Amino acid sequence: MKLGFIGCGNMAQAMIAGVIKAKIVSEKEIIASDKHRPNLEKAGEQLGIKITDDNKEIASSSKILILSVKPVFYDEVIQEITSVIGEETVVVTIAPGKTLEEVERAFGKKVKIIRTMPNTPAMVGAGMTAMCANDQVSEKEIHKVKETLEGFGRVEMVSEYMMDAVVAVSGSAPAYVFMLIDALADGAVLKGMGRREARIFAAQTVMGSGKMVLETGLHPAELKDMVCSPGGTTIEAVRKLEAEGFRSGIIEAMAACAEKSQNMEKD
Ligand SMILES: NC(=O)C1=CN([C@@H]2O[C@H](COP(=O)(O)OP(=O)(O)OC[C@H]3O[C@@H](n4cnc5c(N)ncnc54)[C@H](O)[C@@H]3O)[C@@H](O)[C@H]2O)C=CC1
Numbered sequence: 001m002k003l004g005f006i007g008c009g010n011m012a013q014a015m016i017a018g019v020i021k022a023k024i025v026s027e028k029e030i031i032a033s034d035k036h037r038p039n040l041e042k043a044g045e046q047l048g049i050k051i052t053d054d055n056k057e058i059a060s061s062s063k064i065l066i067l068s069v070k071p072v073f074y075d076e077v078i079q080e081i082t083s084v085i086g087e088e089t090v091v092v093t094i095a096p097g098k099t100l101e102e103v104e105r106a107f108g109k110k111v112k113i114i115r116t117m118p119n120t121p122a123m124v125g126a127g128m129t130a131m132c133a134n135d136q137v138s139e140k141e142i143h144k145v146k147e148t149l150e151g152f153g154r155v156e157m158v159s160e161y162m163m164d165a166v167v168a169v170s171g172s173a174p175a176y177v178f179m180l181i182d183a184l185a186d187g188a189v190l191k192g193m194g195r196r197e198a199r200i201f202a203a204q205t206v207m208g209s210g211k212m213v214l215e216t217g218l219h220p221a222e223l224k225d226m227v228c229s230p231g232g233t234t235i236e237a238v239r240k241l242e243a244e245g246f247r248s249g250i251i252e253a254m255a256a257c258a259e260k261s262q263n264m265e266k267d
């Protein structure tokens, strides 16, 4: 099985590191290209994968081809590879706002396309990916791609109209979670804790809280209530967070994110 990446930036490298670590695909079966030669060489060395400057070579030889360039470069790359794309190749897109229909139109012919939205925690095998497919992809092929993407985390099939919400809740969300971790660490530093230690306390707490939601199946509000002892410290913090617009800040940020995803090409 050959796994190809056109564009070898942050997201591609996170996915490659994840599948290699999980032993889903060996380094020898992965090939990547990138316009920026120094980055490509560095990624090739660090990850032990094959590299090439030739996007067509990747398109014609990959069973699964992941288009990991920015949305604005999709059309250019698709035009370059459409004449050589293998008949059995499944093209995987990871770009916000790029619909299956738009990508199909750019190829100008029937191609197997799976639209996904991954996130960078893929790098440590803890990614969250949503996927949907066009009518050219068989159930067996969907299963194969899902299995590959599961190498770097959890994968859920979604309806295509859900993709903008997915961008807001998982694709882009690691950025806000990292901001939360950084802010938690700042708060601890303010109270005298060393930076390194503060970061560990903050990150472990975020990870543990996420794990609790997933493993107990309890509503996050119920889990929050379990931390708030009556008349205690936590409810004081919760009072302040509500006054500062913590929840509404996140919801508004996500609304802006989803809207940007929907209008990516129009801005
Ligand atoms: N960074 C993230 O957390 C996530 C990114 N994505 C999507 O992944 C895609 C890539 O994003 P990033 O990795 O963040 O960007 P990036 O800028 O780190 O990587 C894109 C790479 O594509 C290369 N490139 C541009 N034109 C090319 C061409 N014609 N042929 C070969 N390589 C070319 C660039 O040199 C660059 O290294 C985007 O569509 C983005 O929306 C999706 C989910 C999460």
Ligand SMILES: O=C(O)[C@@H]1CCC=N1
Pocket (backbone or CB within 6 Å): 096, 167, 171, 172
């Ligand atoms: O910021 C972006 O546009 C990409 C898509 C999701 C995460 N990063």
